[in-house]
Amino acid sequence: MITSIVPDHQEADSRRRIMDVAAELFLERGVDGGSLRQIAELAGMKAGSIYYHFASKNDLLVAIFERGIAVMVDAFDEATATGAELSAHQRLAAHVRAHLGALYENGPYTAAHVTAFRTAPPAVREAVVPSRDRYEAMWTTLIAELVAADALDAEATDGVHRLLLFGAMNTSVEWFDLERGTLDALARAITQQFWSGLALNPQEAA
Amino acid sequence: MITSIVPDHQEADSRRRIMDVAAELFLERGVDGGSLRQIAELAGMKAGSIYYHFASKNDLLVAIFERGIAVMVDAFDEATATGAELSAHQRLAAHVRAHLGALYENGPYTAAHVTAFRTAPPAVREAVVPSRDRYEAMWTTLIAELVAADALDAEATDGVHRLLLFGAMNTSVEWFDLERGTLDALARAITQQFWSGLALNPQEAA
C-alpha cells in the first residue's frame, strides 16, 4: 500500500465520510431523526469534530442536498450526451433511466434530497432552491422539445404532467428494492405509463 | 345557541382538537418537527394535558395515521357506491378523484399519513401497516377488475403501475395548491396520464 505524497487528504476524506453517513441517515430517519452524535459515530469520530468540517448542521444539510442535485444534473447531461440520433420516445426513456440512476446508483445523496428536503429548516430549503429550479428547468425544456417535435400532447407543457412524472419516479424510493427488480425494468414501466398509458383501448377515455 | 344536555363532550372535543392541530403540524414539519408543546399550544392547552387523551406521542401518531387511512377507505367506498353503470375509465377516474379528495378535502389526516409515515418510529409504522395493506388491496382488486374487463394491459397487475399511480397522486401534496387549481382538473390529468399517456403517436414506443 502506497501512502500519498501530498500533505494529507484527511480533511477531504473525513468531510466526505461525514456526508456519506449523514445522507444515509437523513434518508432513513429524516432531517430531525439523524443527530450529529449518530453521524459522528458512524463516521468514526466525536460529535464536536464535525464542526471542523461544517459550520452547522444546516450547512451539512445544504452540502448534502446540493450534492444530491448535482448528481441528478450530471445524470441528465450524460443521458443527453450520447451522440446517437434518438427518437422522442428514446430520449424520454434515457432521461427517466438517468434520473433513476441518480436515485439509486450514485450514493444516497439524491434520494436523501428527495425525501428529506420537505422537513428541512426554511433557511436550508431556500439555499438549495436555485439548484432545484435549474434541474426542473432542464426537464421543462426537454418536454417542450418533445411537444415541439409533435411527439407529445401540448397539455404536457403546463407542468402538471412533469410533476406527476417526478412523483412517480421519486416515490419509488419508498418501495423499490434494487435486489428484487432492475432499474431498466422500472424505467421502462415509468416511461410506458407516461408515454402511452395502460389502457388497451385508449379511445374509451371519453 | 343550545347547550348539550348530555354530561359534557369536553373529552371527545379536546381529543379531536389535539389530533387536528397535530396532524397539520406533522404534515408541515414532520414527526420529529412537531413537538407536544407546540401541539398543546395550538390546541389551547398545556403539554402535560395531552397525556390525559393519549398515552404517548406514538399513540397520538397511530391515531392520526389510522384516521388518515380511514378517510381514504371511506372515499374509496363512496366512489364505488354510486349506483350508476360506469365504464372502466369512469370507474378509475372516480377512484382517483376520491383519493385526491381524501388528501385535500377531509382534513390533514390523509396528507399527514402520506408524508410523515416514513419517518415515524418503527413501532408506529408497524401498528398501522395492516390498515395500509387493506387500502392497497382495494386498489389491487380494482385494477385486477379493470384488467379482467379487457380495459387495461395485463402488465398493470404486477403492482408496479399501481405504485406509480400512488406516487403521482400522493406527491401532489408537495406542489398542488387548491387555490390555484381544482381537484377535478388534477384528477383528470392523473387519470389521463395513467390511462392513455401523453404521446400523440403511442405506437412510436418501440
Add this chain to the structure above:
DNA sequence: GTCTATACCACGATAGAC
C-alpha cells in the same frame, strides 16, 4: 380535564487541550 412543576435526557453548538 387541565394545570403547575419538574425529572431526565438528547439535541446542536462552543472552547480549549492536544
Add this chain to the structure above:
DNA sequence: GTCTATCGTGGTATAGAC
C-alpha cells in the same frame, strides 16, 4: 483534525394539586 468537557435549550413524560 480530533478530542473532552460543557453550556443552554427544548424534547417526552410523570406526579399531584385543583
